């Protein structure tokens with residue numbers, strides 16, 4: 461039976477580190493870390509995410525600035541707000557919650573955020589830095605996954621690492637971070653042939669494909685580290701991941717649950733990036 465990786469506990473320890481450093485910054489330098497979160501429209505899931513980000517800011521002692529804009533906000537108006545936040549010294553990090561309404565060009569918004577304040581690491585400059593291994597900000601979910609793997613004590617060097625999913629937010633940067641740690645990395649996706657065979661070769665398997673219970677126990681190598689990035693609903697409407705936990709935990713060495721695995725890590729890493737941004741902007745890193 462696999463050991464369960466406790467994302468809540470690892471996330472709490474990251475947040476505690478960030479809170480301690482934020483308190484030190486305030487005491488020694490009089491600096492208060494600030495994160496601006498922008499949400500456009502009324503998407504209920506986005507609303508929940510944004511509220512959680514605000515709560516996390518409070519918990520680690522950051523200031524949060526929320527901009528909740530109506531659905532009919534124009535691209536020009538949103539760009540003007542981003543420009544204003546780029547110049548505002550009390551704002552160290554800027555996050556525009558995605559998706560934005562369809563009449564707004566998401567790429568134009570991401571490109572407008574100053575790379576120094578891009579705590580999502582979505583700007584092409586930060587994406588490029590990830591490719592060459594010279595990053596200041598790591599994309600939050602893949603960085604959270606790396607912390608979870610680290611928490612198992614399993615060394616990535618030389619291991620067969622398989623990432624299922626090739627999104628810009630998770631799959632691609634995840635592969636780069638594993639490569640940076642000397643993993644031998646394979647990226648799989650919906651067109652991959654022999655997916656089962658490839659998965660069976662994985663010492664470390666990261667699943668971010670967005671399909672409920674897609675990876676089953678018979679696709680997992682005995683003792684593998686299995687990280688489930690999925691947030692899906694099963695046939696009964698219950699929250700589940702991309703991995704069929706019940707069959708997978710019988711084979712894996714370590715496994716993340718859903719909920720309580722990768723999810724809590726994403727916001728913790730966002731807090732860490734925002735602290736890094738504040739330190740860099742003030743010449744402290």
Ligand code: GUN
Pocket residue numbers: 555556557558559580600
């Ligand atoms: N929407 C879903 N996940 C994310 C995220 O990590 N960052 C932003 N900005 N929007 C999201």
